[in-house]
Amino acid sequence: MRYAKVDTRSDLHSVEVPSTAKQVDFLMLLQEELKELGFCDVMYDELTTFLTATIPSNLPEEHADVPTIGFIAHVDTADFNSENIQPQVFHHYDGQDVVLNQEQNIVMSVEEFPHLKNYVGETLVTTDGTTLLGADDKAGLVSIVQAGIYLLNHPEIKHGKIRLAFGCDEEIGKGAHRFDAESFGADFAYTLDSGEVGKLEYETFNAAGAKLVFHGTSVHPGSAYGVMVNALAEAAKFFNRLPKVEVPEKTKGYDGFYMLSQQKGDIGEVRATYIIRDHSKEKFLERKANFLQLVEEQNNTYDHPRIDCTIVDQYYNMYDILKEDMTPVELAKEAYRACGIEPVINPFRGGTDGCIITFKGIPTPNLFTGAENLHGQYEFVTLESMQKASDVVLKIIELTTDK
Numbered sequence: 001m002r003y004a005k006v007d008t009r010s011d012l013h014s015v016e017v018p019s020t021a022k023q024v025d026f027l028m029l030l031q032e033e034l035k036e037l038g039f040c041d042v043m044y045d046e047l048t049t050f051l052t053a054t055i056p057s058n059l060p061e062e063h064a065d066v067p068t069i070g071f072i073a074h075v076d077t078a079d080f081n082s083e084n085i086q087p088q089v090f091h092h093y094d095g096q097d098v099v100l101n102q103e104q105n106i107v108m109s110v111e112e113f114p115h116l117k118n119y120v121g122e123t124l125v126t127t128d129g130t131t132l133l134g135a136d137d138k139a140g141l142v143s144i145v146q147a148g149i150y151l152l153n154h155p156e157i158k159h160g161k162i163r164l165a166f167g168c169d170e171e172i173g174k175g176a177h178r179f180d181a182e183s184f185g186a187d188f189a190y191t192l193d194s195g196e197v198g199k200l201e202y203e204t205f206n207a208a209g210a211k212l213v214f215h216g217t218s219v220h221p222g223s224a225y226g227v228m229v230n231a232l233a234e235a236a237k238f239f240n241r242l243p244k245v246e247v248p249e250k251t252k253g254y255d256g257f258y259m260l261s262q263q264k265g266d267i268g269e270v271r272a273t274y275i276i277r278d279h280s281k282e283k284f285l286e287r288k289a290n291f292l293q294l295v296e297e298q299n300n301t302y303d304h305p306r307i308d309c310t311i312v313d314q315y316y317n318m319y320d321i322l323k324e325d326m327t328p329v330e331l332a333k334e335a336y337r338a339c340g341i342e343p344v345i346n347p348f349r350g351g352t353d354g355c356i357i358t359f360k361g362i363p364t365p366n367l368f369t370g371a372e373n374l375h376g377q378y379e380f381v382t383l384e385s386m387q388k389a390s391d392v393v394l395k396i397i398e399l400t401t402d403k
């Protein structure tokens with residue numbers, strides 16, 4: 001709750017690194033606390049904007065081959081009000097509607113959020129209805145730190161080297177690009193950044209972003225005959241040439257899509273942003289090629305090319321690397337089951353920091369944090385869920401050492 005109260009919102013439109021200074025303020029606080037708790041090599045790196053720490057191996061020399069495992073969480077919170085976060089605790093949650101804010105009549109109802117029923121009797125942590133909670137991803141952070149504290153206090157538990165990393169700007173898709181996999185030095189790692197208990201993600205989208213500029217010819221409508229090219233109309237025409245059913249609201253599972261995410265302008269010029277997503281690498285490449293072809297075809301209908309298009313890859317499906325060696329995934333599944341948790345595995349219709357870190361050389365699936373209703377005022381997590389996430393971290397470490 002103390003961590004949740006610290007405003008660490010990132011800012012997509014900032015050009016600073018990290019995007020907001022308050023994330024670093026939080027990492028400085030965390031840095032001091034990790035040092036006091038006895039973690040080793042606690043260090044904030046201004047270039048990577050990651051705070052890293054180590055729990056050294058306590059195995060005898062002849063077991064130096066036990067893999068180094070990393071655990072990673074992000075400290076920034078999503079693009080939602082994060083000013084004056086006031087977490088509330090409901091002990092022995094009774095399964096009824098939760099009044100988040102009496103004054104403003106903000107209620108989290110069981111009808112709207114039936115998952116609440118899964119937490120009867122647990123210690124429920126919510127917002128006051130006016131901010132997000134930031135359990136995404138401070139719940140993940142806390143579960144990692146808690147597992148670390150447990151190991152530091154129980155030297156009789158034997159384990160290999162453990163590396164921890166806490167970073168900025170995950171929510172704006174920038175932080176992991178700065179991650180230094182080499183200095184982190186883990187054989188494999190896990191982000192704790194998924195939702196409800198049991199979730200395990202190791203298949204993600206391949207992702208690209210396309211930026212389009214439609215150049216029109218703006219003249220007075222009275223003298224527009226044969227002259228005006230209305231960029232607004234041309235942008236709409238382009239949108240309508242994309243497959244109608246291949247949009248997020250009409251796809252699920254392994255279906256990919258195109259999505260218009262932003263568009264603004266006037267007759268003279270329209271700027272549009274699309275995202276392109278697909279689990280399959282092959283289909284992803286086809287999608288990008290198809291997109292470019294539609295641009296070209298439309299450009300051919302003009303006196304001169306009026307559409308500029310740049311496509312930039314954002315991240316790739318980590319499964320394309322993980323499938324070569326599923327050890328980190330198998331360990332996670334086994335750890336879940338040993339903790340009495342049935343893994344819930346679905347192809348993730350998004351990306352995680354682990355996508356980028358995996359392609360930097362450290363296979364990094366995504367584990368649950370237990371948090372639900374992320375990125376808004378109904379975000380919540382229970383103490384028991386966070387404990388489960390922490391137990392899974394310890395179990396993965398134990399299983400790795402045993403094997």
Ligand SMILES: [Zn+2]
Pocket residue numbers: 074136137170193
């Ligand atoms: Zn997150």
